[in-house]
Amino acid sequence: MRELRFTLYEVLGYFLPGALFFAALVILLWGIRWHCLQVDLVNQVSQRELLVVAVFIYLLGHLSQALANWMDRLLDKLLVDDGPKVVKVIFAGLKRVFLEQEMDRQRQGIQPPGILERVRKALHEYYDVDVSKLKEGALSQLCDAAVVANGAPEEREIYIYREGFYRGVWLGLGLISLALLCPLIRQWIHGDVVIEAPGCSLRPSARILAVFAFASWVCSCFMYSRYWRFRNYRIDSGFLFFLSVPKKKAS
Numbered sequence: 001m002r003e004l005r006f007t008l009y010e011v012l013g014y015f016l017p018g019a020l021f022f023a024a025l026v027i028l029l030w031g032i033r034w035h036c037l038q039v040d041l042v043n044q045v046s047q048r049e050l051l052v053v054a055v056f057i058y059l060l061g062h063l064s065q066a067l068a069n070w071m072d073r074l075l076d077k078l079l080v081d082d083g084p085k086v087v088k089v090i091f092a093g094l095k096r097v098f099l100e101q102e103m104d105r106q107r108q109g110i111q112p113p114g115i116l117e118r119v120r121k122a123l124h125e126y127y128d129v130d131v132s133k134l135k136e137g138a139l140s141q142l143c144d145a146a147v148v149a150n151g152a153p154e155e156r157e158i159y160i161y162r163e164g165f166y167r168g169v170w171l172g173l174g175l176i177s178l179a180l181l182c183p184l185i186r187q188w189i190h191g192d193v194v195i196e197a198p199g200c201s202l203r204p205s206a207r208i209l210a211v212f213a214f215a216s217w218v219c220s221c222f223m224y225s226r227y228w229r230f231r232n233y234r235i236d237s238g239f240l241f242f243l244s245v246p247k248k249k250a251s
Contacts, residue, residue: 010058013164017068018061020172022053024179031182036194061168068171109136109235119143119239126245140235143242150245159234166227173220180213 030037045053111119116136123131123142131139147156187193188206195202 012161013065013168014061015054015058016061016165017064017168017172018057018059020169020176021060021064022057024172024175027176027179028182031179031184031186031193035186035192036196038196064168064171065164068167071171072167109140109239110232111236111239115239118243122243122245126242136235140238143238146245147238147241155237156234156241159230159237163227163230163234166223166230170220170223170227173216173223177213177216177220180209180216184209184213 026037116139119139120131120134123129123139126146127142131142134142144156183193183204184206187204187209191203193204193209195204
């Protein structure tokens with residue numbers, strides 16, 4: 001069963017975000033280099049070449065997760081510290097649109113202060129260290145280590161899988177929205193961007209490309225809000241799971 005869940009996470013957390021990253025690269029080259037995109041190209045390559053592409057997509061998935069983590073830390077710096085005011089205004093608007101008012105960058109999780117105080121007291125008894133000055137992120141890591149050591153419940157893995165999936169997908173869709181600007185601009189200036197399929201040829205207008213770019217950006221924002229929600233679910237459940245761990249000190 002664990003091997004099945006591991007394989008599922010490899011697909012959801014790495015392969016699908018990597019496929020979006022790969023699609024963004026193809027769209028970028030479509031606008032810069034290959035102005036004629038052949039959608040029937042998959043049927044013209046061998047199985048060995050498809051396997052190479054699949055491995056490349058899987059590696060792109062790992063890169064996508066690393067970039068998403070870096071972008072998340074960058075947003076923490078821009079929104080919590082003295083970042084540009086325009087970034088804070090845009091993020092506040094996104095919170096209002098997507099009804100994610102609990103997206104507070106200065107804390108992690110949405111548990112009330114009373115639960116956090118109980119967690120701090122339980123951590124002090126379990127690890128025999130002073131945790132009074134630790135923030136929610138450090139508390140979550142200590143709780144998670146104790147929960148894993150005592151047999152993590154299946155719900156924890158579900159939150160981790162879905163958090164990783166949404167984290168990779170929001171970045172992939174964002175990259176696609178940016179990559180679509182290249183064929184959009186070229187179509188607007190030169191008008192030579194074409195999609196070829198067996199028996200037909202399509203020349204999308206700049207307006208259609210703009211609609212797809214905007215739709216991809218909106219979906220990226222939605223996926224980011226979902227990522228943040230499951231991030232809070234994972235952290236909050238880690239606090240609650242730890243409170244159910246037998247009270248004993250770490251060896």
